[in-house]
Structures are given as C-alpha cells and as structure tokens.
Amino acid sequence: MITLDHAYLVTGLMFAAFAILSLGDMQNPARARNALFWGLVACSLLFGSYLGDFGNGLLVIALVGIGAFGRLGVGKPATTSTEERRAGALHFGNRLFVPALMVPLFAVGGTLLAKHTAAGRWLISDLQTTLIALGIGCLAALTAAMLWFRPPALAPLQEGRRLMDSIGWAALLPQMLASLGAVFLAADVGQVVGDLIARAIPMTSAFLAVFAYCLGMALFTIVMGNAFAAFPVMTAAIGLPFLVHKFGGDPAIVCAIGMLAGFCGTLMTPMAANFNVVPANLLELPDRDAPLNGVIRAQIPTALIMLVANMVLMYVLAFR
Incomplete structure (x- = not known):
C-alpha cells in the first residue's frame, strides 16, 4: 500500500x-x-x-x-x-x-x-x-x-x-505558516480572537456570523500570509461555536467555503510570498519590490469579488 x-x-x-x-x-x-x-x-x-x-x-x-x-x-x-x-x-x-x-x-x-x-x-x-x-x-x-x-x-x-x-526560502513558507496556525490553536488564540470579534460584530444572526467568519479568514490570512494558518484560529473562534453549533450550519460546507474565503486574503498580501512575491521575481516584473507589486494589484479586484461570493454561497448552502 x-x-x-x-x-x-x-x-x-x-x-x-x-x-x-x-x-x-x-x-x-x-x-x-x-x-x-x-x-x-x-x-x-x-x-x-x-x-x-x-x-x-x-x-x-x-x-x-x-x-x-x-x-x-x-x-x-x-x-x-x-x-x-x-x-x-x-x-x-x-x-x-x-x-x-x-x-x-x-x-x-x-x-x-x-x-x-x-x-x-x-x-x-x-x-x-x-x-x-x-x-x-x-x-x-x-x-x-x-x-x-x-x-x-x-x-x-x-x-x-x-x-x-x-x-x-519562500518554498517552505506554507509549511511554516501552517505549523504556526497549529501553534496558535494549541495556545487557544482562537478563543481570544473569537471574543474580540464577538464584541465588534454581535453574532445575532447566521448572516452576521458568516460575514464575520469569511471576513476574519481573509484578514487573518492577509496578516499571516497563509489560509492554512488562519483556518484553525478562525474556525475555533467563529466557525464551530457560532456557525455550526449555534446556527446549525453544515460543518463540511462551512469549513470548505471558509478556506476559500481565506484564499481571497492570500491574493491580497505580500506575506504570501510563495504565491505573490515569487511569481513577480520569476517574471522579473519592474515593480516587484513595491509593497503591493503588480501581481497583487491585479488580483485584488478578483479577490474582493470572490470574497463576497463566498459569503453568499456559505449563507445559502450551509443552512439549508
């Protein structure tokens, strides 16, 4: 085998x-x-x-x-x-x-x-x-x-x-960031993040919880550089306690679309060096050293559209 x-x-x-x-x-x-x-x-x-x-x-x-x-x-x-x-x-x-x-x-x-x-x-x-x-x-x-x-x-x-x-070294970045996400989960960072988000966005409806989860996945990915690092934190903070347990969402749909929402953040951050900085260097783009190089600027509109689409899909599909 x-x-x-x-x-x-x-x-x-x-x-x-x-x-x-x-x-x-x-x-x-x-x-x-x-x-x-x-x-x-x-x-x-x-x-x-x-x-x-x-x-x-x-x-x-x-x-x-x-x-x-x-x-x-x-x-x-x-x-x-x-x-x-x-x-x-x-x-x-x-x-x-x-x-x-x-x-x-x-x-x-x-x-x-x-x-x-x-x-x-x-x-x-x-x-x-x-x-x-x-x-x-x-x-x-x-x-x-x-x-x-x-x-x-x-x-x-x-x-x-x-x-x-x-x-x-950027070739190892996904593994490093995924490991960091596991460390954050073990350190109960998800609970802290969940409390902070709950104070800012009241989880009174499934729609608000979907909005907070998808937006949090994208933002946390922008900071961390990898959706795999953001996923355990945001799922422990919002995905499981609110979307699944409180509002009865399908965990498979919530987690799958939540990961896609995180990938929207990947498209918008130089922290995701393996996705955004490396292609700019390999293609030898003239503005690859700028904070937001040409690859990221070209991806931002698509990322925002897809983020909204993921919110809609999660709200429509996860609570049937």
Whole structure:
C-alpha cells in the first residue's frame, strides 16, 4: 500500500539530489549555503519522524538562520538554450501541456479510486489520499515527459534545482505558516480572537456570523500570509461555536467555503510570498519590490469579488 511516508521519501530524495547538485555547481558562489539548506530540508523529510520534536525544532531553527542571514544563490545548471527551447515549443506545440495536465487528473482520479473502489483502497492509504495521489501524478507525468521528450537524464533534477533556488526560502513558507496556525490553536488564540470579534460584530444572526467568519479568514490570512494558518484560529473562534453549533450550519460546507474565503486574503498580501512575491521575481516584473507589486494589484479586484461570493454561497448552502 502506498502511504504518505512514500511521498515523503520520494520528495526527500529529490531535495537530497538538489543539495548534491548544488554543491557541485562551481558557478554558484553560494553553492555551500544552497547545499546545506536543501540538505536540511531533505533530512526533515527523510528522517523527521526519527529526530523527535527537539531535533526537528533545531533543524527548523537552522533553516531559518540560513534563510535570514544568507541569501540563497541561483544555480546555473547546464541546460538548453533559448533557441533550443523555442524550437522544441514549435515542434511539440500544445502537446507540451499533456504531462502537466496528467498531474491533476491523477490526483482527482486517484482520490476517487481510493475512496470508492476496493482496488483503490488496497493500493492507496485512506490517510492523506489526495496528497498521495498528487505524488503519483507527478511521478507519472515525469515518466511520460522523459519517455516522450527524451531530455538528458539529469534534466528534471537540474531544472528543479534551478527553480527551487529561484524561489529560495519562500518554498517552505506554507509549511511554516501552517505549523504556526497549529501553534496558535494549541495556545487557544482562537478563543481570544473569537471574543474580540464577538464584541465588534454581535453574532445575532447566521448572516452576521458568516460575514464575520469569511471576513476574519481573509484578514487573518492577509496578516499571516497563509489560509492554512488562519483556518484553525478562525474556525475555533467563529466557525464551530457560532456557525455550526449555534446556527446549525453544515460543518463540511462551512469549513470548505471558509478556506476559500481565506484564499481571497492570500491574493491580497505580500506575506504570501510563495504565491505573490515569487511569481513577480520569476517574471522579473519592474515593480516587484513595491509593497503591493503588480501581481497583487491585479488580483485584488478578483479577490474582493470572490470574497463576497463566498459569503453568499456559505449563507445559502450551509443552512439549508
């Protein structure tokens, strides 16, 4: 049976390869720093369950120290030229997107297979099924691309290393912020936030509770930078005590749409570096260093419209 541990193993080996290739990249002056950073990430994925809380804590502190006191360099692997890529794009056309489309197809198909068939339940663990299916989809897409396009054997690792070097420490931001949300939940921050919001917005009706929950998810995400960090706090503060217990809302609908409301906040904050700052840097936008770069300014109208839409959907669907 394929479990989440297998996904961790494959991902850890990938980051270990990034570390080894970084160390051998003589054109990158920060190669030792890059190798250490990605090597620690690999250790976390491969041996995290054996290190214990204290060991993992030290590992995280080391990652933060490397990211804070020394910028990662961008690797310069031997790769195809711009002319070769243009020629390949003209030759394959839209067929280039086939491997990329395989990833979501395998993720959705694998999840449905595991949930609704005996063979799927035997093949894929019922814990974190979607993540496991996503990993299978990535491996299937990689295999298809290697067989079809015939690139050099190390091309996926070299290009993956170059991309991760460009993203840098921001690649770990979702995991860090999700962990912070769990810490806030354990510290009972949700109760404090709930009391403060209840004083500002009286929870006298389901509509006001929906408004407070969705708006709070968006605002808290803007501050935290990640909806996964905001979700446990706001759900403990408003979602469960008011929307579900007091007004009888469907918890699945409340939580699903509440997370979408948080993602609206993700679109409007530079704190979500992996979503907003990284694309601006990769695209080399001229205003990427501004407090609200071009990516965020372009997303704000859509985010506000979707936030209102999520409020309406939650009010209409959760209390039927």
